Amino acid sequence: MGFVLECMTEDQRVAEQESIRERLGNIEHTWHASKIAMLSAWYRGLSELQPYLQAERVGVSDNSWVSTKYQFYPAGARTPYYQLMFEMRDLTMSESRA
Numbered sequence: 001m002g003f004v005l006e007c008m009t010e011d012q013r014v015a016e017q018e019s020i021r022e023r024l025g026n027i028e029h030t031w032h033a034s035k036i037a038m039l040s041a042w043y044r045g046l047s048e049l050q051p052y053l054q055a056e057r058v059g060v061s062d063n064s065w066v067s068t069k070y071q072f073y074p075a076g077a078r079t080p081y082y083q084l085m086f087e088m089r090d091l092t093m094s095e096s097r098a
Contacts, residue, residue, distance in 0.1 A: 004055045017052045042086045
């Protein structure tokens with residue numbers, strides 16, 4: 001989180017977010033050896049996205065760097081299709097505009 005906020009430029013952060021979002025969007029169109037492999041790719045991508053989305057949130061507020069209250073999901077993750085495919089049971093946390 002500190003690296004993202006203090007060492008990356010806004011353009012670098014945006015480029016990295018777009019790259020991660022693209023990978024997340026392609027997961028359902030990529031062959032995976034098993035459902036576990038697909039789920040691992042999805043959740044790994046979500047984990048990689050968290051510091052960038054939280055940096056956005058910290059940038060506009062006075063919150064502490066690391067939020068333990070929120071997980072940020074791509075905007076389309078609330079659809080029943082994604083919730084079923086990626087076994088996302090609890091999306092009561094904040095949703096990003098990602």
